[in-house]
Amino acid sequence: MSSTAKISLRDVHKGFGPKKVLQGVDLDVAKGESVAIIGGSGTGKSVTLKCVLGLLTPDQGSIKVDGVEMTTASRTERDEMLAKTGMLFQGAALFDSLTVWENVAFGLIEGQGMKAAKARDLAIARLEDVGLAAxxxxxxxxSLSGGMQKRV
Known part of the structure; x- marks a missing residue:
């Protein structure tokens, strides 16, 4: 995680049913600091990052980005933070319930409210930009190879 913002996690908890993934996570990342989160499979690395990005809501705790509490942030505050953020999970972490174009266009449709037809056209153009056929x-x-998934 490379940060152009100050990030602070305090007593963050996240579980899925009986499985407790995060239990009291505390982390400070100073502006400009780079931090690696390492650990075995299923230890909460991706869940931690997804909570910071607002993709998951923690069950308990505080997550602040540049002093803004992200667990209760307004849509505008969250959008401002996400506009400065980029992330790629090791396994591409695509939504398996969506098609390739829907994965590419997800931010346009859900984040920007773009009509699906226009977003699909843009997604296909971006796929072609990285050497993937329409x-x-x-x-x-x-159904894609690992390299193709990374490009998506």
Whole structure:
């Protein structure tokens, strides 16, 4: 995690049913500091980052980015933080329930409210920019090679 913002996690907890993934996580990342989160499979690395980004809501605790409490942030505050953020998970972490083009266009549709038809056209253009043919747009991410998933 490379930060152009100050990030602070205090007593963050997150579970999924009986599985407790995060239990009292505390972390400070200073502006300009780079931090690596390492650990074994299932230890909460991705869940921690997803909570910071607001993709998941912690069950308990505080997450502040540049002093703004992200667990209760307004849509505008969250959008401002996300506009400065980029992330790629090791396994591409695509939504398996969405098609390739829907994964590419997710931010346009959900974040910017763009109409699906226009977002699809833009997604296909971006796929072509990274050497992926338009005919993969309606495929599921699972049907792609690992390299193709990374480009998506």
């Amino acid at each position: 005919d993969i747009a309606n495929m599921s991410p699972a």
